[in-house]
Amino acid sequence: ADHSFDYPARPQDVDWRALYPNIGSEQQVEFADIGCGYGGFLVTLGEMFPQKLSIGMEIRVKVSDYVVDRIAALRLKSNETSGYQNIACIRTNAMKYLPNYFKKGQLEKMFFLYPDPHFKRAKHKWRIINQALLSEYAYVLRSGGLVYTMTDVEDLHKWIVSHMTQHPLYERLSETEANEDPITPKLYQSSEEGAKVVRNKGDHFLAIFRRL
Ligand code: SAM
Numbered sequence: 491a492d493h494s495f496d497y498p499a500r501p502q503d504v505d506w507r508a509l510y511p512n513i514g515s516e517q518q519v520e521f522a523d524i525g526c527g528y529g530g531f532l533v534t535l536g537e538m539f540p541q542k543l544s545i546g547m548e549i550r551v552k553v554s555d556y557v558v559d560r561i562a563a564l565r566l567k568s569n570e571t572s573g574y575q576n577i578a579c580i581r582t583n584a585m586k587y588l589p590n591y592f593k594k595g596q597l598e599k600m601f602f603l604y605p606d607p608h609f610k611r612a613k614h615k616w617r618i619i620n621q622a623l624l625s626e627y628a629y630v631l632r633s634g635g636l637v638y639t640m641t642d643v644e645d646l647h648k649w650i651v652s653h654m655t656q657h658p659l660y661e662r663l664s665e666t667e668a669n670e671d672p673i674t675p676k677l678y679q680s681s682e683e684g685a686k687v688v689r690n691k692g693d694h695f696l697a698i699f700r701r702l
Contacts, residue, residue: 519597521535521544523546527553528681531681534676538676584618595635598636599638602637604640604684605619607645619653628657636671638677639698639699647697671698674696
């Protein structure tokens, strides 16, 4: 239940230093992997973007604990002192608390990879991309920032595209633009869910949106 969440009152109350102990206190988180699961994609982000801070947000306590331990082990094993110091994971409900963690316009990229489909109509309001939340995501994203979405569920993909394109603050990237992004190939299988879809030879539906 929600009362078990410890969350900051305001972004300036977040103890980022505890999450990224080797990083200068001026540096801010710019990439957020929402519902990061077991953290495979987060690890890839850390490797691809050594100069950026990435955060994984995950609601399930056992899963977020796993990611925290995974990152601690990677940091220990790394030969470089900077290895994996730029990634961290917090347990939180990202549908409720993003503005508690991030200032207006702080994020450059947000990732929604293989989000829970919530197939039944009555459960659609639990979808992590929904009309009400899109304005909140736009608030924490800077203009020109990108939202990456990937799913194996076509109905959910259509839902995401229709809500995002209806919203005045987002435009979808063209297929060419999406394919030129160096992150795109990683969206298919760096996360655990993505790898599973690849193993099962399932479909992948990608859409990337720019915050206007
Ligand atoms: N992105 C990961 C991947 O591609 O492997 C995980 C995909 S999994 C199907 C969806 C994840 O989102 C689950 O780990 C779930 O616990 C998490 N999740 C669902 N609702 C959430 C919320 N409100 N806040 C944070 N995480 C959430």
